Amino acid sequence: MRSTADLFRLMRSIPDFRRYGHLQEEFGFDHWHVKSPYRRRPYKRRVVAVIDGFAPETVVEIGCGLGEIICRIKAPRRFGFDLEASVIEGAKALHGSAVAFHQGDLCKPVAIAAIVGGPIDVLVAVNWPHMLPFDDIVTAIAGLTDRTPVRTLIIDTIHPDRPGYQHYHTVGDVRRLGDVTATVSGGDFIRELHAVRLSQ
Ligand SMILES: C[S@@+](CC[C@H](N)C(=O)[O-])C[C@H]1O[C@@H](n2cnc3c(N)ncnc32)[C@H](O)[C@@H]1O
Known part of the structure; x- marks a missing residue:
């Protein structure tokens, strides 16, 4: 059964369901993006708050989807990358040039470093x-930090009691990347968000 808060979030998301549904018809991206707008997924707001706390100059989101997180971050230089060209087209249609959106794969960090520059x-x-x-995440992040300095990573881990995910990483795994300076709940009983000062 849905909680009142969940129902409230669902109702507030109706305009975005419509808008993203039209974009999906045009660009053909995965349905997840239509059913998961910002107001429906509390973790997105928490990610934005954590990042704004760093007062960053340059923020890069990998796996940005329609750009709902990166477009809300206050930073002079913002980049959004996603594997799926179709969702990147949707992000550009939604946000114009306020964020530099590119098709890209974390596992191909050379191209990402070249674009961010x-x-x-x-x-x-x-x-x-x-x-x-x-292990693949460690390799990909090392490939990126070999080419350009990266100060802080924001990454999530899924609670082990939530079914249906492929991998359940632990905070111990995340520590392989550097010092975990903060961990907060995603506000959804699904994930925790970690800020990691990366080892260079
Ligand atoms: C569930 S969506 C989440 C989108 C966004 N991070 C958010 O929370 O709103 C996951 C996105 O990650 C992208 N993705 C998955 N693996 C990726 C990779 N190796 N590099 C870049 N993007 C990836 C997918 O194409 C998809 O758009």
């Missing part, structure tokens, strides 16, 4: 790292 204050990867074994 300088140090990254905050790198964001949320609600998809559970698709990869943690």
Whole structure:
């Protein structure tokens, strides 16, 4: 049964369901993006708040989807990358040039570093790292930090009692990347968000 808060979020999301549904018809991206707008998914707001706390100059979100998180972050240089070209087209249609959106894969960090072209204050990867074994994430992040300095990573881990995810990384896994400076709840009983000062 849905909670009152959940129903409230669902109702507030109706305009976004419509808008994103039209974009999906045009660009053909995955339905997840239509059913998961910002007002429906409390973790997105928490990610934005955590990142704004760093007052960053350059923020790069990998796996940005329609850009709902990156477009709300206050930073002069913002980049959004996603594997799926179709969702990147949707993000561009929604947000114009306020954020630099590109098709890109974290596992191909050379291309990402070349596009960003300088140090990254905050790198964001949320609600998809559970698709990869943690070894692949470590390799990909090392590939990026070899090419450009990256100060802080924001990454999530999924609670082990939530069924249906491919990988359940632990805070111990996340510590392989550097010092975990903060951990907060995603506000959804699904995930925790970690800020990691990356080892360079
Ligand atoms: C569930 S959506 C989450 C989107 C966004 N992070 C959010 O929370 O609103 C996951 C997105 O990650 C993208 N993705 C998955 N693996 C990726 C990778 N290796 N590099 C870049 N994007 C990836 C998918 O294409 C998809 O758009």
